[in-house]
Amino acid sequence: MALPDICHAIDIDTPRERVWAAMTTQGLVEQWLGCIGFAPEIGTVFYMQQNGERRAAGDVTGATHCELETLDSPERMEFTWFIPGTPKTRVTIELVETGPAATTVRLVHSGWEQFQAEDVRAIHAMLDGGWSSFVLPGLKRVAEQP
Numbered sequence: 001m002a003l004p005d006i007c008h009a010i011d012i013d014t015p016r017e018r019v020w021a022a023m024t025t026q027g028l029v030e031q032w033l034g035c036i037g038f039a040p041e042i043g044t045v046f047y048m049q050q051n052g053e054r055r056a057a058g059d060v061t062g063a064t065h066c067e068l069e070t071l072d073s074p075e076r077m078e079f080t081w082f083i084p085g086t087p088k089t090r091v092t093i094e095l096v097e098t099g100p101a102a103t104t105v106r107l108v109h110s111g112w113e114q115f116q117a118e119d120v121r122a123i124h125a126m127l128d129g130g131w132s133s134f135v136l137p138g139l140k141r142v143a144e145q146p
Contacts, residue, residue: 070092
């Protein structure tokens with residue numbers, strides 16, 4: 001049996017366009033996503049490096065590979081997430097304007113049906129926690145900065 005999609009949401013107290021800027025502007029993306037090499041261009045390959053020292057040095061050793069596939073301003077960004085030699089999964093981040101200065105961010109990490117559950121259960125659990133306790137709160141912090 002396949003593991004379910006990872007789904008999380010967070011409310012951010014700022015307009016959707018400002019959240020979009022935090023999500024797609026070089027220099028800001030790195031602050032909440034923990035990545036190396038992001039550029040807001042379809043086809044860009046960037047790397048999610050959880051090791052802070054390696055990230056600071058630009059070292060992609062052990063990093064997850066991502067390829068930017070969709071930028072629908074200011075509503076949706078999609079990228080693949082994969083370790084070389086394994087099938088690609090997909091991360092979709094959608095922005096829903098809920099008021100003049102309020103945005104709900106929805107993140108879905110899908111594609112787990114490609115794997116045997118027992119083979120990826122630990123990484124699935126780690127990502128589930130990482131998206132909800134690090135990435136989305138980091139986006140909120142960056143987007144709400146004055």
